[in-house]
Amino acid sequence: DQQVKQNSPSLSVQEGRISILNCDYTNSMFDYFLWYKKYPAEGPTFLISISSIKDKNEDGRFTVFLNKSAKHLSLHIVPSQPGDSAVYFCAASVRAGGTSYGKLTFGQGTILTVHP
């Protein structure tokens, strides 16, 4: 049972345009969400995160939006650059006190390709 889903396996965008990567979750206990970026032959690296008490978090060109009622989050990259081409994973966790504290649940990943 996939509790975190990224339904788009791939996304292709022109350099300079906006990239929007989507993620849905089913477990209402999740209260913290993260995005990781992965280049080939490397481990994932942390990109940006958001707590369930917020609906938006911004860090430079990267913005994450959270819609709790829809159990949906999205990562916006503006403007997109060729170096952003990678696999993007969203992940969800429960903060301290929850029975699943310490677990991190990932989605399937979306391959982003930014064309020059």
Place this chain on the structure above:
Amino acid sequence: EAQVTQNPRYLITVTGKKLTVTCSQNMNHEYMSWYRQDPGLGLRQIYYSMNVEVTDKGDVPEGYKVSRKEKRNFPLILESPSPNQTSLYFCASSLYPPPGGEQYFGPGTRLTVT
């Protein structure tokens, strides 16, 4: 340099032959975790450890064992590997458990079981 190291990076083995993938971090992190990455399934957590001698099952622990006898090391043990454990494995560590700490991932170990 702060890093998570895994060994070996590549391994081809046969069904039933016990193997260990080592993971070591030099950042004095409390939390360590193992994941496997498979096409269409993303990253799935196998086991995690909050601290020395404290380990817990992730979402796919069957067929794996771990131990945490020292803070820096968190080996993954496959007692009797099977072909369905062919995968790309990542070890990660963070100062605090997620989401409190940013996780640092190792470079990955590609395992093939024939």
